[in-house]
Amino acid sequence: MENLIISLNAVVPMFGIIALGYLAQRTGLIDLPSAQKTNNAAFRVILPCLLFNIIFRTNLAEAVKPRLIAFCAAGILIEYVLASLLVRGTEKKPEKRGVMIQGIFRSNYVILGMPFASSLTGGGDLGVAAVLTAVAAPLFNVLAVVTFEFYRGNRPNIRAILIEIVKNPLIVSAVCGIAALSAGIRLPYLPDVIISDLSVMATPLMLFLLGACFRVSGLGENRRNLSVVCLCRLVAVPALYLPAAVFFGFRGIEFITAMTIFAAPSAVTSFALAQSMGGDADLAAGIVVTTSGFSCVTMFLWTFLFKQIGMF
Numbered sequence: 190m191e192n193l194i195i196s197l198n199a200v201v202p203m204f205g206i207i208a209l210g211y212l213a214q215r216t217g218l219i220d221l222p223s224a225q226k227t228n229n230a231a232f233r234v235i236l237p238c239l240l241f242n243i244i245f246r247t248n249l250a251e252a253v254k255p256r257l258i259a260f261c262a263a264g265i266l267i268e269y270v271l272a273s274l275l276v277r278g279t280e281k282k283p284e285k286r287g288v289m290i291q292g293i294f295r296s297n298y299v300i301l302g303m304p305f306a307s308s309l310t311g312g313g314d315l316g317v318a319a320v321l322t323a324v325a326a327p328l329f330n331v332l333a334v335v336t337f338e339f340y341r342g343n344r345p346n347i348r349a350i351l352i353e354i355v356k357n358p359l360i361v362s363a364v365c366g367i368a369a370l371s372a373g374i375r376l377p378y379l380p381d382v383i384i385s386d387l388s389v390m391a392t393p394l395m396l397f398l399l400g401a402c403f404r405v406s407g408l409g410e411n412r413r414n415l416s417v418v419c420l421c422r423l424v425a426v427p428a429l430y431l432p433a434a435v436f437f438g439f440r441g442i443e444f445i446t447a448m449t450i451f452a453a454p455s456a457v458t459s460f461a462l463a464q465s466m467g468g469d470a471d472l473a474a475g476i477v478v479t480t481s482g483f484s485c486v487t488m489f490l491w492t493f494l495f496k497q498i499g500m501f
Contacts, residue, residue, distance in 0.1 A: 210400025
């Protein structure tokens with residue numbers, strides 16, 4: 190019963206905030222364009238402050254886990270290859286293929302996974318998860334951009350991809366946090382307080398905006414593809430990688446971090462990328478909505494299962 194309560198406490202509050210965001214949008218308290226604009230600002234300012242703050246205040250020697258980083262990076266690459274093979278055999282339209290592949294391999298690690306890890310750890314010991322962002326975020330971005338370029342018949346522009354990676358606010362904040370911590374830099378009082386205060390509001394704000402940005406149009410016509418992506422993203426991928434994480438000896442925060450990478454729903458940012466690179470925007474939006482919605486059940490079940498067998 191205790192493990193059941195812990196699992197519920199980790200999942201229910203997060204999805205309650207998401208539901209409030211969606212309700213606010215549906216009742217007109219916030220319109221979709223405003224929610225999307227605010228979400229973009231939060232992604233570029235507030236979320237980077239959270240990552241920087243977590244890394245800056247952690248023990249870097251304990252937060253950098255080479256085995257975990259190698260496991261997650263290799264897992265993402267293998268996941269990407271398997272998703273590509275599956276989608277090529279089930280979907281004919283190029284504009285849908287890239288969207289489906291991205292929906293399967295690219296998880297909502299930062300916006301939903303990090304709060305999930307925070308819930309399971311009581312708000313502490315997140316350095317491991319934050320440092321992994323510096324590896325996972327660029328890998329997700331590179332693979333997604335290359336995929337969309339390939340399926341619209343273009344040769345991937347390596348220089349442009351590298352520039353986008355360097356400009357990514359999450360990567361910049363993670364690298365700055367690691368650099369400042371390694372150099373022993375102490376922040377002056379004012380920026381320290383500002384970053385700390387913004388970090389406190391980051392998680393509830395991002396979850397609220399996640400709900401406020403939901404769009405449910407176009408779900409019916411993509412029912413088959415949505416079913417394939419949901420089953421892969423929320424069931425098949427965790428079923429493959431979480432037992433593998435157990436086999437390789439990951440426990441505690443290391444296992445929780447792996448779970449946030451491989452059991453979280455599809456990334457919210459995948460919709461914007463698909464829209465800007467010629468992918469099927471309705472399908473991309475549907476993937477974000479459906480995987481996020483069903484993940485309230487699947488993430489609870491995965492949490493309860495592995496809590497029961499003592500992985501964290």
